Amino acid sequence: MHGTGVASWIAHAGVMARRSVRGVVRQPQLWAPSLVFPLFFCAVSAAAFGRTTNLPGFPEVDSFLTFLVPATIMQGVMFGATSAGTEQAIDMENGFNDRLLAAPVARVPLLLGRLGGIMVLSVVQTLLFTAVLVIAGASFAGGVAGLVAMVAVSALMGAAVGAFSMAIALKTGSVEAVNGFFPIFFALVFLSSAFFPPELSGGWFESVASVNPVTWMIDGTRDLVVQGWSLQAAFRAVGVAASLLVLFLSLALRALRSSLRS
Amino acid sequence: MTVTIDTSGRGDAAFGFWSSARIVMWRGWVKTQRMPSIVVQSLFFPTFFLIVYSGLYDAVTDLPGFPTDDVTNWFLPFMLFQGAAFGGLGAGFGTAVDIDSGFFDRLLLMPGNRSAIMVGSVGYALLRSLFVAVVVAGVGVALGASPTDWAGVPLLALAVVAISIMGSLYSLALIYRVKDQRVAPLFPIGIFVLLFVSSAQVPLSVTTGWLNAAGRINPVTNLLRLGRQAFLDTGVTWEDTWGGLVAIVVCTALLGWWAERGLRHYNP
Numbered sequence: 001m002h003g004t005g006v007a008s009w010i011a012h013a014g015v016m017a018r019r020s021v022r023g024v025v026r027q028p029q030l031w032a033p034s035l036v037f038p039l040f041f042c043a044v045s046a047a048a049f050g051r052t053t054n055l056p057g058f059p060e061v062d063s064f065l066t067f068l069v070p071a072t073i074m075q076g077v078m079f080g081a082t083s084a085g086t087e088q089a090i091d092m093e094n095g096f097n098d099r100l101l102a103a104p105v106a107r108v109p110l111l112l113g114r115l116g117g118i119m120v121l122s123v124v125q126t127l128l129f130t131a132v133l134v135i136a137g138a139s140f141a142g143g144v145a146g147l148v149a150m151v152a153v154s155a156l157m158g159a160a161v162g163a164f165s166m167a168i169a170l171k172t173g174s175v176e177a178v179n180g181f182f183p184i185f186f187a188l189v190f191l192s193s194a195f196f197p198p199e200l201s202g203g204w205f206e207s208v209a210s211v212n213p214v215t216w217m218i219d220g221t222r223d224l225v226v227q228g229w230s231l232q233a234a235f236r237a238v239g240v241a242a243s244l245l246v247l248f249l250s251l252a253l254r255a256l257r258s259s260l261r262s
Numbered sequence: 263m264t265v266t267i268d269t270s271g272r273g274d275a276a277f278g279f280w281s282s283a284r285i286v287m288w289r290g291w292v293k294t295q296r297m298p299s300i301v302v303q304s305l306f307f308p309t310f311f312l313i314v315y316s317g318l319y320d321a322v323t324d325l326p327g328f329p330t331d332d333v334t335n336w337f338l339p340f341m342l343f344q345g346a347a348f349g350g351l352g353a354g355f356g357t358a359v360d361i362d363s364g365f366f367d368r369l370l371l372m373p374g375n376r377s378a379i380m381v382g383s384v385g386y387a388l389l390r391s392l393f394v395a396v397v398v399a400g401v402g403v404a405l406g407a408s409p410t411d412w413a414g415v416p417l418l419a420l421a422v423v424a425i426s427i428m429g430s431l432y433s434l435a436l437i438y439r440v441k442d443q444r445v446a447p448l449f450p451i452g453i454f455v456l457l458f459v460s461s462a463q464v465p466l467s468v469t470t471g472w473l474n475a476a477g478r479i480n481p482v483t484n485l486l487r488l489g490r491q492a493f494l495d496t497g498v499t500w501e502d503t504w505g506g507l508v509a510i511v512v513c514t515a516l517l518g519w520w521a522e523r524g525l526r527h528y529n530p
Binding site: 041161208 | 472
């Protein structure tokens with residue numbers, strides 16, 4: 001495992017990714033809420049707001065459940081991905097991180113490996129949610145290409161949120177601080193087009209949602225789910241998620257460098 | 263130093279039921295003041311959801327069967343309930359911390375009736391809930407909510423107090439049994455499900471499928487009917503009142519009995 005080449009980077013990142021996946025899978029309190037709550041909220045909203053699809057101006061869609069598919073998946077992925085920061089902070093609090101840093105390994109793969117683990121979990125979560133929602137009656141017009149694009153968006157978005165939460169963890173070393181930043185993503189999801197068409201909401205909500213990057217991403221994935229495969233929609237959704245990943249990953253790398261100096 | 267032990271069973275006057283309850287309540291309130299983050303957490307969700315829902319679901323009131331055309335009027339009582347219920351859970355969370363630190367065992371050594379500890383915890387959580395309710399109501403008014411029938415306002419206040427007490431009793435009943443702080447974060451799940459599987463978001467006549475069936479047998483639906491009358495075009499009616507009153511009496515009695523039994527059989 002020694003060395004500084006690309007091969008050793010990949011090997012170290014792989015070990016960290018496996019550890020991250022195992023760590024999350026073994027702690028149901030980390031993954032259960034991000035599985036149960038989005039599905040519960042989707043079930044309740046579909047039954048409560050099902051009749052709103054008949055309102056004038058509501059986008060063409062066969063059911064409110066189908067309308068909610070991208071929102072439910074992104075909500076689950078974004079909430080679940082904060083476990084990367086939680087795990088990092090726990091490792092810093094219990095001293096395991098210091099032992100990792102004492103080992104002859106490059107530092108960046110430690111961070112990338114954890115994000116790799118979150119990407120794997122995001123992919124699994126997306127496939128599981130899609131299956132559950134289709135069985136519950138949602139339609140998916142995008143076919144295999146649409147599903148692949150949605151999985152890519154989820155993986156990138158999971159890594160982006162994971163990178164942000166790791167930046168907080170590396171900066172503060174506190175689980176409480178990581179959890180304290182959770183409402184930011186909560187707010188971003190609810191202040192977007194995730195749960196209702198903003199053009200029907202109107203007023204301040206429409207203005208806020210129109211400049212929220214989560215809206216751009218959700219709208220892209222929703223086009224894939226409702227209207228079918230479209231290269232433009234796929235690029236829009238993947239592009240937003242990839243841009244957020246670049247932004248948050250640079251924050252995490254800066255926080256890592258700063259934590260290594262101190 | 264001479265130590266006098268009271269073996270009469272009645273306890274010292276200073277340790278009467280209500281004075282003990284008041285001390286427990288006051289201690290909880292002082293702890294809350296020293297950790298404002300606890301109240302901030304209770305405030306965040308109802309305030310955030312009220313602001314978001316009043317913008318997000320503005321068009322929902324255009325659906326046939328909606329008893330108001332003002333979405334803030336519709337959602338304000340629900341958010342007051344949410345704040346009161348989660349504020350009420352503070353009784354269980356506070357007790358969980360005390361159990362973990364060993365302070366609760368020392369409280370049990372207090373002369374007098376054990377139930378005073380439970381009543382004090384409920385009282386402290388009620389203070390916290392009322393503080394949250396006042397702030398959420400202020401935000402609602404700022405967003406444009408306005409009572410259509412002032413006779414309904416005391417009924418809404420009664421429902422908010424009742425929801426807070428029920429939330430407290432529910433969390434205390436659980437923590438007296440599980441005695442483990444790590445389980446406490448699971449307490450809100452039951453409240454969350456009960457609140458949302460009701461007429462919280464839209465009237466029952468607008469809901470479809472399983473939610474319609476589940477909402478009909480959920481007592482929270484009756485409590486919402488009672489509390490919402492102040493803000494709906496229909497005003498206060500006995501038809502929308504009696505079910506909520508029955509729900510308050512029955513649920514409070516059952517949860518109180520459950521919590522009291524848990525405390526009576528509590529063994530450290």
